[in-house]
Amino acid sequence: MQKVVLRNGVEMPSIIMGTSVDDRKGSRKKLIGKMSEAVSFAVQNGLVGFDTSRDYSNEDVLGKVFSSLIRSGSIKREDIFITTKVGNGQQREKNMLKQIDMSLKALKLDYIDLWLLHWPLPDYYIDNWKQLCEIYKSGKVRAIGIANARERHIKEIKKITPDLLPHVVQIEYHPFRTVPAMRELCTEKNIRIEAYSANCVMLPFVKENDVLNILAEKYGKTVTQIMMRWHVQQGTIPIFSSLNQKHILENINIFDFNIDDDDMKLIFALNRDYKFHPESLNCPGY
Numbered sequence: 001m002q003k004v005v006l007r008n009g010v011e012m013p014s015i016i017m018g019t020s021v022d023d024r025k026g027s028r029k030k031l032i033g034k035m036s037e038a039v040s041f042a043v044q045n046g047l048v049g050f051d052t053s054r055d056y057s058n059e060d061v062l063g064k065v066f067s068s069l070i071r072s073g074s075i076k077r078e079d080i081f082i083t084t085k086v087g088n089g090q091q092r093e094k095n096m097l098k099q100i101d102m103s104l105k106a107l108k109l110d111y112i113d114l115w116l117l118h119w120p121l122p123d124y125y126i127d128n129w130k131q132l133c134e135i136y137k138s139g140k141v142r143a144i145g146i147a148n149a150r151e152r153h154i155k156e157i158k159k160i161t162p163d164l165l166p167h168v169v170q171i172e173y174h175p176f177r178t179v180p181a182m183r184e185l186c187t188e189k190n191i192r193i194e195a196y197s198a199n200c201v202m203l204p205f206v207k208e209n210d211v212l213n214i215l216a217e218k219y220g221k222t223v224t225q226i227m228m229r230w231h232v233q234q235g236t237i238p239i240f241s242s243l244n245q246k247h248i249l250e251n252i253n254i255f256d257f258n259i260d261d262d263d264m265k266l267i268f269a270l271n272r273d274y275k276f277h278p279e280s281l282n283c284p285g286y
């Protein structure tokens with residue numbers, strides 16, 4: 001898997017697979033089982049980056065999957081890249097050391113590759129960010145960042161820890177939400193954007209979009225492959241999720257073609273500030 005290099009020199013896979021499951025789609029137990037199988041399948045097919053969070057309530061399940069893959073010799077610890085996050089409930093406890101130790105224990109790991117605050121929780125995220133910085137310096141995590149941040153949060157963090165800005169911001173980002181101001185700020189500060197809902201959840205309007213379908217036909221690829229390639233080519237790191245083996249293979253097999261500059265611009269022009277995930281009640285107006 002192709003890598004990108006974060007500001008601190010840490011190499012991160014250029015594509016990440018998400019592990020949250022949507023309980024509205026069936027029994028949680030069955031979905032978690034399918035997600036575990038999808039993760040094993042992805043590892044066996046060369047995908048090495050995974051995204052979880054304490055709030056996904058699956059760190060322990062993933063811990064078992066990864067430790068079994070490592071024990072069986074399918075993968076080495078140093079070859080996988082694990083991201084987890086601190087949820088708002090845990091941020092309210094104001095003890096980040098406790099949280100990292102809980103995540104490490106559940107994931108059965110000695111270190112986390114990327115650790116994020118899940119939200120810029122008002123009244124809490126700045127103090128907790130300072131703690132993340134100390135834990136990063138201690139070596140328990142290789143890179144740190146924040147999810148769901150806006151420009152103003154990055155500017156606030158810069159006032160507090162000017163020498164240690166997030167290495168990564170994880171935000172909803174896809175052809176229909178390209179957040180130009182945030183992109184500009186991240187480029188200026190050398191902060192890597194990680195794009196969740198990278199395929200805009202493959203909503204019907206996405207599947208049917210004329211520009212994406214015309215480009216899919218032009219390059220002999222699928223609509224999803226066009227979006228994944230668009231991310232990787234501009235240097236954002238897409239996070240997709242899928243419980244379907246055919247889709248997983250499709251989403252990672254995007255390294256044998258190049259989208260022309262003019263076509264990249266056509267995809268950027270699809271932006272309409274569409275956001276699939278609603279604003280958090282915990283972070284009004286975040």
Ligand SMILES: NC(=O)c1ccc[n+]([C@@H]2O[C@H](COP(=O)([O-])OP(=O)(O)OC[C@H]3O[C@@H](n4cnc5c(N)ncnc54)[C@H](OP(=O)(O)O)[C@@H]3O)[C@@H](O)[C@H]2O)c1
Nearest residue numbers: 018019020147196197198199200201224240241242243247
């Ligand atoms: N930080 C945050 O607040 C936050 C918020 C949301 C998500 N995330 C992270 O981002 C991850 C991905 O988010 P997401 O689930 O919204 O991403 P997504 O990949 O845009 O959407 C997933 C949906 O797309 C479908 N899909 C994926 N590949 C496909 C393909 N090749 N063809 C057709 N359909 C395809 C999946 O169905 P199938 O299973 O049928 O393939 C699933 O219904 C999450 O798991 C989580 O780790 C983070």
